[in-house]
Amino acid sequence: MDIEFGVPGQIMPPADKAIQFAQRAEEDGFDAVWWPCHLMNWFPDSIWTEDISPLTKYQKVHTHFDPLLMMSAVGSQLERTKVGVVVTDLLRRNPAMAANALLTLDHVTQGKAILGLGSGERLNVEPYGINFDKPVGKFEEHLHVMRMLMDTDDPVTWKGEHITVEDAVLHLPPYGDRQPPIWVAAHGPRMLGITGRYGDGWLPTKMPPEQYGTSRETIIAAGEEAGRDMSHFQPGMLGYILVGPDEEAVERMTHEALVRFLCVLLPSQVYRDLGFTPPLEGKGSGFHDFIPSRVDRAEAERIVEAIDPSVVRYYAFCGTPESIVDQLKPYHANGLRHMILWNITAFGDPELARWSFDGLRQIKAMLQEA
Template identity: 55%
Template sequence: MAGRITVGLPGHFTPPADRVARTAQRAEAEGYDATWYPCHLMAWHPDSLWTPDLTPIAKVQPNPHAQFDPFQAMAVAGAATTSIKVGVGVTDTLRRHPAMLALSALTAQHFAGGRVILGLGSGERLNVSPYGLEWNRPTARLAEALEVVRLLWRADGPVDFDGDFFRLRDAVLGLDPLDGQEPPIWLAAHGPRMLELVGRQGDGWLPTKSSPEQYADRLAAIRRSAADAGRDPDAITPSMLGYVLCAPDEETLERMCEHPLVRMLCVLLPEGVYRDHGVTPPFTGGSGFHSFIPTTVDRAAALRVVEAIPSRMVRYAAFCGDAAQIADQVRAYADAGLRDIVLWNVTGLADPALTGYSYKVLREVREMLTA
């Protein structure tokens, strides 16, 4: 297995705002390497399931979509800390013009003393279509946007750019990268075109959880692409974002895997993953990643989706168990080349009473992985 694995976790990204800085400071004090902030106008959970009978969180947070803008949260967290990195995991170039993306990333970088990671993906339909934005060639758009972002970061004066999606004329970005160091760009990639893009243009790879075998195959594709582009494959950081369910025993874990809000997290899984597990996908002709709009789903329809997702899909999508079990599961990916992990704790969705226990488990996992 490779050496030390760096470990990140989600920052605080919902009201109240004063917890953003405090949570980042606590993560830094506990030795975590990074804190990450999602970029969602709309969360994965339908409002019809966000009810007190399914989660007590609904009593204090009226809807699942109440999330801060990640770049502002990153600036706050970065300004309140001294060593921990802050990242957006991830945003897209369907909603954000690359010029504004370049400025937002540099602004957060200046507030954070340089400790910013810009995480980008091709986008999810739920954050795009409901807002009147066009879902059109997202991967090609992302590739071109990366050129624009770096062009503006490196420009010394006005620049022009002629692309299929973006056109710049005498455009400037007066704010320079802090100390001349551009924020690293990590890409959320799973399919062949996105993996190739990571190799050509990415500084890091931030997929969601797959199998260790799939992870190794995809990382090999990234490294081939990097070598073909004349880049050092080892300069690209192989990471992964994985949900985590912390449970003291198997009976508790199975109960947690059956929880509707936890099973609903699996709507983003590709159709092929369901079929590989002998499960009929809950959506016809694709994954929820490209077709699921939570605000259009009433409770009956949402529960039908939940029933179509067996608990074994949760075990595929999440790291599960006690500290030793979770650490062993992560090490299987380290053997496949992983060097960084983002542990996205969803234990509280399944059993709020285990929230405190889950933080203790994560600290133990971090200690095991970073020894």
């Protein structure tokens, strides 16, 4: 099966272990290592406690390396495996600085860097003194400016609603004969169009396979309408993986608080479509409306109880390795070509954490042999 596989990079100290982990992933045949771009984690401090999970003994909840720095440190030590961020935004990172950083990474990693971009998440933006109004509009303008700076040696002038640049220049060339790739996290129609007009790849989270195929077609059509060559476009996905040795273990893990809490990211409409009251009733989604550091214990527990375990199976790929392979095959049939296997098993059962990485290797091997 013609599909690539990515895994998460290590997000916390010690940094040398992150390099060793990535080198092991390369030895195991994985095609990319990806880092999230978070200042604040999705879990509130109020439930990051030992009575919820023993994982909480080993790290503070909001502990994250800067992804671009880790891409540089790790990517320079790998032979072929790519390094990426899934995803950062152009609110915290000025588009000129983001372009300069990507091109620098392109050289340091010798062409192995992928910049994943999205419109941003309120929890990483607003608490840190950055305005979060009109995130999609800002994203499109900022990405347009970023592309302009990367695609010409001439001074760039642009006056938009959200950003103005005047006589801006950026002469750093790419490492090879193509600009380093930018992949876009997109779900809604507007973001899918932006992905087609500006992106080299696509990084959504899980959705039904038929919707994945239709959305991919929307992206390709938008790119072709803009006059772009879409033959090299890479349809990917960030897929949460809850893997166990048997279905009983998997079902038990879907009930665990930290696993259920990840589903707070889903749009409220998804809960309604599944027949449930959204845990953030009256708000759009966790991406745009949720700030964990402001959530006390009682509210965190209410949110967990409001998320039915069946929603976990909608949002994550849950099952034995064989079952997850069967779940992924329809996505490949609908165009998926780069799957990031984002292992969340430790949130469900820390004792299965080590086994789960063997499970990921089994999933990769079975799909590549299919």
